[in-house]
Amino acid sequence: LAHSIVCEKISTIDSGLRSLFNLQAMTGPYTIMEWGSDEAKEQYIKPLVLGEKIGCACFSEPNAGSDLASMETKIEERGDHFLINGTKTWISNGNYADYAIVYGTFDRTLKYKGICGVIVDTDQQGWHTSEIDKLGDKNSPIAEIFMEDVVVPKENLLGDLSTGFKVAMTSLDRGRISVSSGALGVAQACLDASVKYANERVQFGQPIGKFQMVKAIIADMVSYVEAARFLVRRAAWLNDQDLPFTREVAIAKYFAGEAAVKCAGWAMEIHGGMGYSLEMPVEKYYRDSKLYQVGEGTANIMRLLIADDALGYKQANRPRLKTPSEFKDLE
């Protein structure tokens, strides 16, 4: 819940910076805390949380985005270590990361059951990165990563070889708390800017906020923002209570992402020509908002998860894997 509130606030100022908080808290350290060996917890969590070391989380590949079970990156056992070969793409902070959580397959014939996750020290010869330019979130650099015989000690395996896909999915659930909170922050920033502008901009002898059609847009923005906030906070609270929340965080991430994009469009409308100007912040919100329909699972993937659960095809929420006391030991 604290992470959600912080991420929302940061994102009202800069959505790109919010991404760093996800990597330094959720998809990085939280995953290690939940699934890492004692050696890995000792070595990696503190420097990441303190921001002394930069982390990244590598799920996506050129041929495996939404369909993570089709990953091609190979993670092969070689005696006392693993060897990684493959390419990752769209990796936030990938070109600056000291530590990376890399997911790959140890046996492609096993499909999702062949996925595993490991912690990688990136300071080695086989790790190469190339920056990717993008539309928004400019303070969150993105990289493609090429791995050639990258070496990982055995104790850096997350969970065991049979639980890798669960590691990835639980990690994404945590990331979705961060991402949905970031989307909420962008939506709130759009609302704040629009209220200010609607009160200041005078046309036909009165502030444009006095016109009913502008009021209607403001009312829609307020409603989307507040509904998103309840959904996002509920998901974060469930996580804090050690209760299942995969379904709830998917709803939160889907709705908050839509709220961000809708509110950014409405903010552009209220600002008229100034919405299109680089002088005002709303063009930035407009560019930043689109990430929230894509990152950490697209809007469609969230809808699939929500609908499959509602239709009884696939239950989204599964029992939590660890007991609360194990987390408290680490505080």
Ligand SMILES: Cc1cc2nc3c(=O)[nH]c(=O)nc-3n(C[C@H](O)[C@H](O)[C@H](O)COP(=O)(O)OP(=O)(O)OC[C@H]3O[C@@H](n4cnc5c(N)ncnc54)[C@H](O)[C@@H]3O)c2cc1C
């Ligand atoms: C700014 C940014 C930062 C990112 N950071 C990271 C990161 O740090 N680490 C990381 O691993 N990845 C990261 N990503 C990648 C992101 O997670 C993927 O882009 C996302 O999962 C979608 O994968 P894709 O781009 O391959 O799209 P695809 O999976 O190719 O999807 C394309 C379209 O098809 C739709 N689609 C696909 N399958 C289905 C289906 N079964 N049913 C209905 N529709 C479907 C999708 O919803 C989407 O609209 C980042 C992306 C962005 C834009």
